[in-house]
Amino acid sequence: MTNNSTYHIPVMLNECLEGLNIQPDGLYVDVTFGGGGHSKAIFEKLGPKGRLIAVDQDPDAHKNAWEAPNFTLVAGNFAYLKNQLRLLGIKQVDGVLADLGVSSHQFDVEGRGFSIRGNAPLDMRMNPSAGKTAAEVVNDYPEAELYRIFRSYGEINNTGRLVRELLSARSNKKIKTTGDLRDVAEKCAPKNKEHKYLAQVFQAIRIEVNDEMDVLEKFLEACSEVIKPGGRLVVMSYHSLEDRLVKNYMKRGSFDGEITKDFFGNILKPFSEVIRHPITPSEQELEINTRSRSAKLRIAEKNGE
Numbered sequence: 001m002t003n004n005s006t007y008h009i010p011v012m013l014n015e016c017l018e019g020l021n022i023q024p025d026g027l028y029v030d031v032t033f034g035g036g037g038h039s040k041a042i043f044e045k046l047g048p049k050g051r052l053i054a055v056d057q058d059p060d061a062h063k064n065a066w067e068a069p070n071f072t073l074v075a076g077n078f079a080y081l082k083n084q085l086r087l088l089g090i091k092q093v094d095g096v097l098a099d100l101g102v103s104s105h106q107f108d109v110e111g112r113g114f115s116i117r118g119n120a121p122l123d124m125r126m127n128p129s130a131g132k133t134a135a136e137v138v139n140d141y142p143e144a145e146l147y148r149i150f151r152s153y154g155e156i157n158n159t160g161r162l163v164r165e166l167l168s169a170r171s172n173k174k175i176k177t178t179g180d181l182r183d184v185a186e187k188c189a190p191k192n193k194e195h196k197y198l199a200q201v202f203q204a205i206r207i208e209v210n211d212e213m214d215v216l217e218k219f220l221e222a223c224s225e226v227i228k229p230g231g232r233l234v235v236m237s238y239h240s241l242e243d244r245l246v247k248n249y250m251k252r253g254s255f256d257g258e259i260t261k262d263f264f265g266n267i268l269k270p271f272s273e274v275i276r277h278p279i280t281p282s283e284q285e286l287e288i289n290t291r292s293r294s295a296k297l298r299i300a301e302k303n304g305e
Contacts, residue, residue, distance in 0.1 A: 009104065010037030011236060011292040015279050016097055017041055019234040019299035025049040026094035031078035034103040036064040043071060055084060057127040079218040082226055092228045101238040104291060114206065116198045119179035124209045134205045138175045143167060154204030162188045203239065216242060220249045224270035229304030233271060236297045243296050250300040271300035
């Protein structure tokens with residue numbers, strides 16, 4: 001059993017392991033298996049009575065699995081974590097890890113269409129066999145919907161101009177490749193900020209294609225049911241939209257940041273933060289893995305007795 005660092009380098013590995021507070025006989029879930037880096041490190045800390053469940057919807061990730069009686073890899077979207085565990089006869093677990101976003105492998109395989117480099121088909125599906133493609137979003141969405149996703153998911157300031165350019169371009173011919181999309185978006189990019197702008201455009205479309213924000217909300221709500229009292233939830237995010245949802249849910253028990261209190265003035269929330277502020281990669285890790293630069297790690301413990 002070896003780590004597949006060519007697929008994806010696990011970000012803040014030690015911090016994730018410490019956050020989970022792993023017990024050798026515990027039951028843990030890694031809902032973003034990917035290259036298996038985090039999963040293998042968790043598994044190595046378990047004893048014969050411990051168990052690890054991993055989840056991933058990308059068929060490529062399943063090639064990194066290994067055989068062991070106390071390891072199970074589930075094919076599917078982690079939005080359905082509660083049902084996935086129930087099918088395995090599991091009601092509650094000791095800890096859950098989520099490393100959100102796109103793996104290095106998904107970025108690097110040009111045919112997947114995640115990267116702003118190259119000229120690949122506009123796909124961006126984390127599960128290549130399910131759902132709409134990025135090409136369908138770009139070519140078929142009405143103006144109002146395009147405006148919504150670029151404003152909400154890309155936080156792009158000149159959204160109106162970008163949408164007009166896309167509508168104009170697709171009226172002449174379909175936008176089929178990442179190169180086609182890049183050519184249109186570059187016309188709207190601020191000078192000397194082209195790379196960041198393109199990344200925001202691609203991010204917005206990717207979030208829409210994979211319904212990432214809704215999936216994250218469903219996952220967090222599922223964790224409030226499947227994690228035992230005293231168990232840990234460890235979530236690593238890579239952009240402000242994800243991090244805001246995770247922070248609000250851990251800190252206030254809601255996605256919009258609203259606080260609900262009981263009769264005695266206690267905040268009603270399923271988790272309590274183990275750390276008040278997110279952990280970020282060390283300078284040493286940033287030198288080794290530049291893709292970790294935007295990562296934020298939050299850790300919470302399930303309330304109750």
